[in-house]
Amino acid sequence: MSNKVVTRFAPSPTGFLHIGGVRTALFAYLWAKKNGGQFILRIEDTDKKREVAGSIEQIMRSLSWLGISWEYGPDKPSPDFGSCLQSERLATYKSYAERLVEKGLAYPDTRSAEELDALRDKAQAEGRPFLVREHRPKEFETWDGQSTLRFKVSELKRYTWHDVVRGQLSAGEEALDDFIIMKADGFPTYNFAHIIDDLEMGVTHIFRTDEFISSTPKFLSLYEALEIKHPIFTTLPPIMGPDGKKKLSKRDGAKDTLDYAKDGYLPSALCNFLALIGWNPGGEQELFFTEDELASVFSLEKIQRSGGAFNEEKLRWMNSEHLKQLGREAQTAYVTKGLPDSVTTAPQYSDERLARAVPVIIERIHNLVELRELFAAGEFDWLFKEPSYDPELLKWKNDDSVHAAKSRLQHVLGLLETTDFSSPEAVKNALWGYAEEIGRGEVLWPLRVALSGKERSPDPFMCAYILGPEETQKRVATACAKIAG
Ligand code: GLU
Secondary structure, eight states: OOOOOEEEEOOOSSSOOBHHHHHHHHHHHHHHHHTTOEEEEOBOOOOTTTOOTTHHHHHHHHHHHTTOOOSBBTTBOBTTTBOSBGGGOHHHHHHHHHHHHHTTSEEEEOOOHHHHHHHHHHHHHTTSOOOOOOOOOGGGOOOOSSSEEEEOOSOOOOEEEEETTTEEEEEOGGGOSOOEEEOTTSOBOHHHHHHHHHHHTTOOEEEEEGGGTTTHHHHHHHHHHHTOOOOEEEEEOOEEOTTSSSBOOGGGTOOBHHHHHHTTOOHHHHHHHHHTSSBOOOSSOOOOOSHHHHHHHOOGGGBOSSOEEOOHHHHHHHHHHHHHHSOHHHHHHHHHHHOOHHHHTSTTOOHHHHHHHHHHHHHHOSSHHHHHHHHHTTTTHHHHSOOOOOGGGGOOTTSSSTHHHHHHHHHHHHHHTTOOOSSHHHHHHHHHHHHHHHOHHHHHHHHHHHHHOSSSOSOHHHHHHHHHHHHHHHHHHHHHHHSOO
């Protein structure tokens, strides 16, 4: 046996992949990556009634978008263990089930679904859990492969086990009973299938959330019966809503992972954010710009026991930090993707001007939702359309009237004729001396308004650089003309 780390993410295809599922996948992936191991995507599609069409593709797309890649998955069977879809592995479960029957460790339950329902209802009415504890004798067993098969729990006892995050855990016999391992339709139950698959796939570490702790005695009794060692259990803390008190609900952001893509979150930012929910690398560093960086510092010891809050504000902040980190070309592609059509059809739109404006746009946003909002609010209209504004806005607060601005703008117009527009700094170099001489506000305020038509906008050197020489001169001339007298 090799010591290779093998982890898996094992979603049931019952809908889109939400943020909680992705966090589990990410932890399993990072651990495999850190150890040079394998990450497997296994689809647990044993409950055909609950399956939602398209979810397998959706899960694969979500993970791929995040850069989480799998060694084996629904699209990539393994030469050793075969398919990663449980529905295609029925023969494997059957053969393990038969072995248990032969050993007298499993037995068929021939009662109909209605009979069992009646028993369950009765137990419920009497306020006790419905537990099947029949302990049928070994001689009784034969199984036609077509009826429900129960695992015969060998002993009602307390189990104690080790969890990497929770330490020593223990649970008693209260949840132990002769649980179903194969259903009459030929499909295994989760309790059985995941154990067989983890064994067959060589899984060394299981990452999952705490809802499986109470079933662990069942799993342990099966591991015992199969005479196998169980993988290392790693229980991830729950993801809490923003208040940190309740588990994250759909309303607080447990939405489809791909919606984050639509809203302009970068995969690297979402991974960075999710990694820090329930894992704390220690130290000051919070920003990890690549999965390699994350994987290199990831460790099981630093996974926390208590729930981590889903703080959307933090996600927004991280996304803007990741955006600033991108190269100019990638930033331009990002902004272009979010632009409403009305922008690209604006009278002065050009790709070149947009490329020059990208840093000031990126500076203002955390995601594409905000980009769309700012454009819809007309915040960036001046970029591609001559601004319309009240000439009074050109008046610097210390001036008595707007007239004072006119001669200054006319002087600036003269300077602009020989200005180098190759960078905002170059524009600044050309105008700064004059601004210092006359007064910064006196010159820069009307100039900025002339270029953007706004009380607030980037500084006039940046505006001029973005607009380019011709348009800058035109707008300054227009401003002069607006001031009567
Ligand atoms: N199919 C299970 C689920 O989606 C997987 C649990 C596990 O990771 O073992 O909840």
